[in-house]
Amino acid sequence: MEKIGFGEQPYLVYQHHDAGHSHLHLVSINIEKDGKRIDLHHLGIRKSEPARKEIEELFGLVKAEGREKKEEFSLEPIAIGRVQYGRIESKKAIFNVLNVVLNQYKYSSLAELNAVLKQYNVLADRGNENSKIFLTKGLMYRILDKQGKPIGVPIKASSFYDKPTLKFLEEKFRSNEVRKPLDKTRIKNAIDIALLNDRAMSINELARLLEKEGIHPVFRRSVEGRLFGITYVDHTTKNVFNGSSLGKQYSAKAIEERCGITVNSKGKYEKLPSNMVSKS
Known part of the structure; x- marks a missing residue:
């Protein structure tokens, strides 16, 4: 802040975890206490770049210049x-x-x-x-x-x-109980779009379509293989929702019906006729 002419200015630094890597934001103002305005014209080239290079040398940091942009950090399962x-x-x-x-x-x-x-x-x-x-x-x-x-x-x-x-x-x-409405809407929209067609589809096929949107559905099944719960993990917004918390039509039972799957009198899964599949 001192090197770019903001050493006497009030500022706020805060950390964000809303991307693939944690990062810092810095907020300040360019009006000094006497009312004068700090010149921001070409601030990056004139002051910020030289300051960055000097700080990198002073503290032995990894130099940013000349480095290729790396792919976004991706957490891998334990090998x-x-x-x-x-x-x-x-x-x-x-x-x-x-x-x-x-x-x-x-x-x-x-x-x-x-x-x-x-x-x-x-x-x-x-x-x-x-x-x-x-x-x-x-x-x-x-x-x-x-x-x-x-x-x-x-x-x-x-x-x-x-x-x-x-x-x-x-x-x-x-x-985490209170979430942004848009985070829930994103998952619901992805499910609704995946189920727009009138044909029956398997639960696994639905899962593949959702995973293309960065949403991983986790299916909970009984010992007999019956589906009794779904949890949606959105790796884009980093939100996790139990199906029923999104609404009845996104619960395990409703999703099976919307996929065109039902349980017959013998307790076995079977597909509904296409004209009986509900996508709403």
Whole structure:
């Protein structure tokens, strides 16, 4: 700020996590306390560029000039085969996933959070309802295998540097309860457009269409394979919504009907005739 002539100006610096990488914004004004105006003409070329270069040299920073623009950061699932199932390696791998998901995504329940974490082979686990960890409101993080089953050593939430405990998550749940209406509308519109045609389609086909829009539907099924729930993970807006929270027509049962799928008297899935498929 001093090098570009704003050292005496009031300013605000804040961090954003609404993109693939965290970044800072800086806001100030160009009217000085005596009413004079700070000249902004070619400020970038005249002062900002030389200041940046000087600061890079002074603090030994990576130089921006001449660097090719890299692709947007993309979080990858934990590579199960590369993780040694000991405490240190598992903890490091889980931390890398938590550091992004907990801070960037908006979720209002443990189920919604796990809908995201499971895509990166991680599970936030409270244990069964009769377990000591559940009764004492504890929480563990675990690595999942390709079949979605926990493997290796569970890591207590309290042992991580940022302490992503159940208490911490519950505060996140409360703060994330209120979302922007447009975030819900984006998912609903994507579903409605995908189901515009009059023919029946499979749930998996619907999933493929939604994933093209950056929306990953997570299907919850019973032991018998019955679909009883859907959670939508929008990787574009970083929002997670349970289907029923978007409206009845986006719940598991309604989506099956809109896809043209019903359960017959024998408890088996079958497609409805095209003239009976409801897309509304």
